Amino acid sequence: MANVKCNPDLVRERAKCSFDVNELIHLIDGGENATKEKRHFEETIFSVKELQDAVPEEYLSHKDRYENAVRKATILRDVCREYMKKYNYKPNRFRVGHGVFKDVSPFLLHDGMFVATIIGQGTPEQQAEWLPKAENMQIIGTYAQTELGHGSFIRGLETRATYDPKTEEFILNNATLSSFKWWPGGLGSTVNHCIVVAQLFINGKSYGIQPFIVQIRDLNTHKPLPGVKVGEIGPKMGFQTANNGFLGFENFRIPRMNMLMKNAQVLKDGTFVKGMNEKLTYGTMVMVRVGIVGDCSLNTSLAATIAVRYSAVRHQSKIKAKEPEVQILDYVTQQHKLFIAIASSHVFRNVYSWLSKSYLNVMKDLAQGKQDHLPELHATACCLKAVCSRDAGSVVEECRLACGGHGYMTSSNLPLVYGFTIATVTYEGEQTVLLLQTARYLVKAWLAALQGKVLAPSVSYLSDWLKNDNVRWQNTPEGIVKGFQHVAAGKVKAAYDTIQKYIKLGKDYEDAWNLASVQLMKASEAHSRSILCEVSWGEVIRTSASPNLLQVLKQLAQLYLVYWTLETSGDFLVYSNISKDDIAILREKYEELLAAIRPNAVGLVDAFDLRDEILHSTLGSYDGRVYERLMEEALKSPLNQESVNASFHKYLKPLMEKAKL
Numbered sequence: 090m091a092n093v094k095c096n097p098d099l100v101r102e103r104a105k106c107s108f109d110v111n112e113l114i115h116l117i118d119g120g121e122n123a124t125k126e127k128r129h130f131e132e133t134i135f136s137v138k139e140l141q142d143a144v145p146e147e148y149l150s151h152k153d154r155y156e157n158a159v160r161k162a163t164i165l166r167d168v169c170r171e172y173m174k175k176y177n178y179k180p181n182r183f184r185v186g187h188g189v190f191k192d193v194s195p196f197l198l199h200d201g202m203f204v205a206t207i208i209g210q211g212t213p214e215q216q217a218e219w220l221p222k223a224e225n226m227q228i229i230g231t232y233a234q235t236e237l238g239h240g241s242f243i244r245g246l247e248t249r250a251t252y253d254p255k256t257e258e259f260i261l262n263n264a265t266l267s268s269f270k271w272w273p274g275g276l277g278s279t280v281n282h283c284i285v286v287a288q289l290f291i292n293g294k295s296y297g298i299q300p301f302i303v304q305i306r307d308l309n310t311h312k313p314l315p316g317v318k319v320g321e322i323g324p325k326m327g328f329q330t331a332n333n334g335f336l337g338f339e340n341f342r343i344p345r346m347n348m349l350m351k352n353a354q355v356l357k358d359g360t361f362v363k364g365m366n367e368k369l370t371y372g373t374m375v376m377v378r379v380g381i382v383g384d385c386s387l388n389t390s391l392a393a394t395i396a397v398r399y400s401a402v403r404h405q406s407k408i409k410a411k412e413p414e415v416q417i418l419d420y421v422t423q424q425h426k427l428f429i430a431i432a433s434s435h436v437f438r439n440v441y442s443w444l445s446k447s448y449l450n451v452m453k454d455l456a457q458g459k460q461d462h463l464p465e466l467h468a469t470a471c472c473l474k475a476v477c478s479r480d481a482g483s484v485v486e487e488c489r490l491a492c493g494g495h496g497y498m499t500s501s502n503l504p505l506v507y508g509f510t511i512a513t514v515t516y517e518g519e520q521t522v523l524l525l526q527t528a529r530y531l532v533k534a535w536l537a538a539l540q541g542k543v544l545a546p547s548v549s550y551l552s553d554w555l556k557n558d559n560v561r562w563q564n565t566p567e568g569i570v571k572g573f574q575h576v577a578a579g580k581v582k583a584a585y586d587t588i589q590k591y592i593k594l595g596k597d598y599e600d601a602w603n604l605a606s607v608q609l610m611k612a613s614e615a616h617s618r619s620i621l622c623e624v625s626w627g628e629v630i631r632t633s634a635s636p637n638l639l640q641v642l643k644q645l646a647q648l649y650l651v652y653w654t655l656e657t658s659g660d661f662l663v664y665s666n667i668s669k670d671d672i673a674i675l676r677e678k679y680e681e682l683l684a685a686i687r688p689n690a691v692g693l694v695d696a697f698d699l700r701d702e703i704l705h706s707t708l709g710s711y712d713g714r715v716y717e718r719l720m721e722e723a724l725k726s727p728l729n730q731e732s733v734n735a736s737f738h739k740y741l742k743p744l745m746e747k748a749k750l
């Protein structure tokens with residue numbers, strides 16, 4: 090990239106960077122070799138001619154866009170397969186996916202949840218049967234759980250799988266409209282198999298929801314099998330190429346062994362054998378929630394790169410009347426909008442790495458029959474997924490706004506990035522619903538703390554707070570982390586006390602919970618923020634990096650801490666010993682941090698190492714040819730391929746002529 094002819098502002102910005110950008114790239118990737126491998130892989134993918142679009146996707150019809158996405162998905166699959174064989178390298182398909190599809194792959198659910206559910210929920214025999222076929226795309230699948238009537242409350246799903254011991258089959262039925270599956274990615278027209286989550290019935294008795302692997306289309310003709318009604322749900326805010334679909338069954342029979350039986354089992358005679366923990370059926374969702382935290386880091390880095398490079402190139406208005414127009418990046422309000430995006434991406438990445446380790450540890454435990462840490466993992470993944478996805482959505486939107494009118498152009502790519510980022514707030518567990526799951530855990534932990542029990546590490550601050558809730562405020566990163574824990578503990582206590590108050594007033598527990606649920610949700614958010622702050626600060630101070638880079642990483646981590654303290658200063662004033670003077674000191678610190686980060690802003694986004702093909706943005710490319718690219722892209726509009734459009738003769742001219750009469 091170094092030889093590209095760049096906009097002079099970007100050249101100047103890069104020259105003043107105080108740290109080695111390559112060092113940060115390597116740190117993010119996990120080593121110099123990892124960067125080399127990643128770049129080689131991406132170079133290979135983006136040099137495949139067939140993966141490049143002749144016409145910008147935006148001008149294609151819904152149908153053509155889908156077909157083009159499938160075309161590219163199959164080519165990408167082949168290239169990746171060859172590449173993996175040749176280099177024994179497991180690539181990050183999400184990064185290149187943004188470049189290849191601009192939006193998302195119609196195979197997203199195949200890779201992300203279908204294969205993962207076979208691994209997580211299938212017995213070794215079931216894995217042996219379906220995994221090789223799924224991994225080499227002999228069968229293509231999705232994860233069909235959500236229905237028209239129910240997404241959050243999965244115990245309320247209506248799709249039925251009734252066991253027939255005579256034929257040793259399950260009979261699938263969707264008797265009501267609300268029971269139709271609705272949303273699964275790839276279901277519309279791509280997949281031939283699904284994981285269907287359905288209510289198991291044996292001899293008229295319900296045994297809760299279970300996962301079934303179901304073939305829905307003929308492998309040769311792709312026609313829906315008899316008894317299957319399937320289709321696409323239509324255009325959405327984003328995710329246009331995900332091919333989300335609907336599905337219903339009428340007396341559709343599948344063999345007994347198509348129920349994934351790693352947890353619970355149905356024997357030939359219809360005996361139901363309970364699993365170790367019925368919530369293990371929800372395992373794929375936990376895995377994907379963890380993954381979404383990593384995805385938030387990637388999405389935030391895409392938006393930050395575009396908006397920061399654009400802000401270095403764009404000049405508008407003056408700070409001093411007699412001086413030239415300034416780069417908009419010099420406005421401190423612009424820095425306030427953008428630097429939190431850079432900082433958040435690093436925080437999400439560090440927390441993702443921490444959460445993934447916990448996830449893998451719990452999976453190892455479960456394999457040995459130990460489930461003690463599962464509730465903590467579930468509670469932590471829920472609140473982090475909820476808060477990171479919402480933060481990422483806000484940060485991406487702020488980046489878009491920070492690009493003024495040009496941020497509204499599709500060619501900036503910010504609208505598309507926003508579309509797939511905010512989808513994460515809803516899918517894999519709606520944010521409020523997930524925060525309230527964590528609140529259940531926090532309330533239990535609070536009760537345990539009151540009883541003097543030892544708490545799990547992520548909530549042990551509740552016991553510390555009970556022992557001493559009057560800790561002196563300190564304007565240091567460690568002091569701020571403690572402060573976040575105080576806020577979280579204070580909010581958990583307040584929510585718990587509110588529940589007790591309503592119970593004393595005669596409410597039953599469930600109504601008291603609902604009445605206190607705004608406070609419970611806020612307590613859960615505060616808990617999440619305290620984890621984000623503690624983990625990310627901890628990761629940064631343990632990082633081994635050169636002094637120059639470490640200094641910058643600390644500045645970003647501190648910016649995150651101070652930003653969120655100031656954003657939630659009301660909570661700090663209520664629940665910690667912070668004073669108004671401390672807040673004034675933090676405001677000053679925040680301004681110092683913005684100024685310190687300013688010279689490194691472009692270097693920091695360069696270190697996300699997002700190729701132009703992945704950014705796919707007129708505003709964010711490495712060379713900063715913003716206005717040239719905006720014009721080049723505009724000229725690709727079909728309306729610019731003719732000097733007079735037919736609508737002139739058809740409508741405008743008659744209109745003008747009528748006006749003359």
Ligand SMILES: CCCCC/C=C/C/C=C\C/C=C\C/C=C\C/C=C/C(=O)SCCNC(=O)CCNC(=O)[C@H](O)C(C)(C)COP(=O)(O)OP(=O)(O)OC[C@H]1O[C@@H](n2cnc3c(N)ncnc32)[C@H](O)[C@@H]1OP(=O)(O)O
Pocket residue numbers: 183197198200201202232234235240241242243244274368369371372374375377380381383384387463464467515516517518519522526529530
């Ligand atoms: C750079 C790296 C990039 C990596 C990128 C990686 C990205 C991700 C990877 C793949 C992406 C693939 C695809 C992404 C695209 C789109 C896909 C979208 C898919 C979907 O949306 S699938 C559908 C998802 N649906 C949901 O999430 C539903 C949410 N609802 C629920 O989960 C549940 O209904 C509920 C809210 C948890 C309640 O369940 P319910 O059975 O009613 O529970 P209760 O009876 O209320 O009991 C609660 C009880 O149970 C415990 N519990 C609940 N869930 C779990 C769990 N999963 N594990 C363990 N324990 C659980 C809970 O703690 C309660 O315990 P108590 O002791 O308090 O009773």
Ligand SMILES: Cc1cc2nc3c(=O)[nH]c(=O)nc-3n(C[C@H](O)[C@H](O)[C@H](O)COP(=O)(O)OP(=O)(O)OC[C@H]3O[C@@H](n4cnc5c(N)ncnc54)[C@H](O)[C@@H]3O)c2cc1C
Pocket residue numbers: 198232233234235238239240241242271272273274328333512515516517518519520521522525
């Ligand atoms: C882009 C996208 C892709 C998707 N892909 C898939 C897929 O591949 N497979 C699949 O199975 N599903 C998929 N989904 C569905 C997704 O998982 C659900 O939409 C999601 O879980 C939310 O459920 P819901 O739509 O029923 O929302 P609802 O639960 O109806 O939420 C509506 C409102 O009700 C509130 N609410 C609901 N329950 C409670 C409660 N207990 N307490 C307080 N408030 C509550 C919510 O907070 C929200 O404000 C996808 C969704 C999207 C948007």
